[in-house]
Amino acid sequence: MTARAIMQATDMQRALTRIAHEILESNRGAQSLILLGIPTRGVTLAHRLAEILESIVPGSSVPVGSLDVTMYRDDLYQQPTRSTAPTEVPASIDDMTVVLVDDVLYSGRTVRAALDALTDLGRPKAVRLAVLADRGHRELPIRADFVGKNLPSAHGERINVRLVEHDGEDGVEIDEVMSA
């Protein structure tokens, strides 16, 4: 197995900054926004995005939370028992624009679960999806509104998103599985 670097720390920073600008453009500002990250790395990315948003719009404050989707997954009986992570929603999502944040978009099943989880928390005005990397292979009619990088990949490959907070460094790499 060999790992190929796709994004460096500076690429990641640039991508997040661009996503922040796109969020502000589509939302016409930073008001009524709430960022909800999907654990674990989505939450970290959501915090980084909020920081960038607040630096672009001085005086603004963008609430950030986490949305655990474990109990809403459709593969609870196909995978070993998964541990849950905290759901922390800092403000009511009613009539807000919720931006879901995750590191990698793949089958779309996690996002499907997240949409169900949101329904149990309230009725947002709109829900958007921001991801650092979109690797394709969707199994559901779901697409991201804001994408850091499109990464065409093969099924057998693994996309590793590494973040300073968890892994000591920033970067995205692909593990290529040797075909036997």
Next chain:
Amino acid sequence: MKHLLSTRDVSREEAIQLLDIAEDMSAVNEREVKKLPALRGKTVVNLFFEDSTRTRISFEAAEKRLSADVINFAAKGSSVSKGESLKDTTQTLAAMGIDAVVIRHGASGAPQVLAQSGWIDAPVINAGDGTHEHPTQALLDAFTMRKRLHGAGSRGKGLDGVKVTIVGDILHSRVARSNVWLLQTLGAEVQLVAPPTLLPHAVDTWPVSVSYDLDHALAQSKPDVVMMLRIQQERMQDAFFPNEREYSNMWGLTQERFFSLPAKTMVMHPGPMNRGLEISSAAADSPQSTVLEQVANGVSVRMAALYMVLTGEREVTHD
């Protein structure tokens, strides 16, 4: 985790994973929509051969909050009172396509029999069997202790070095047994205090220290937690102590004894309480008492237990 029969079978990692999941469940229990879809389409039967109000309601709430379909089966008014055996009852349930069984039974070991019999291929959760074990009670006690001690920082932690004194009818108590094994697994130090007549014979093989004198024990070990057990009159056919007044004076958490405890000592009781016998109202209604928290946490912990035994890949067994 395939079944939850005894806290003896639960590893430290499993116990902490379960308590952590229960943390997230307790957050769900505080929101407006107290429901998760995890067990949608699964049917859970609550098989209660022994009277119970709080445990059965607690399990039922947990099952419903995880979207399972619930069937309540009480021995009274069922075919059991017509003489149907545990085997026939279970096979009937299996034929109906039950996905999990929560069982309370007066006979120690009944849940184990059910799990190993091959009568039904479903996870079994022990909701109290005879004088043997009551694992979900021990887990909710551990959860309550951890939450009081560490608050929001509870996740991932055990109960290392926490001193727990369990007082009262150890002999008949499945709660005490389940607590002893689980607390040891989580790193706590357990002391048992009881009259010699209410201690089991093999207590010297348990990982605990034992005392007959409550005042001495409390002064010596300065416990973080004092857990009072119910005097189970229904299981007492012999004279285990002279009379209730003497028991209360010597082994009850009387008002006087309670006020001599440090203000941070937790007072626990699995309920239902015999006020004035093993615990005084002064202790039971104080801020140090966790009695109502234990009830609330029971639902969260049972949700976590149901989730852990029901989800995951199940190997199909054929006999």
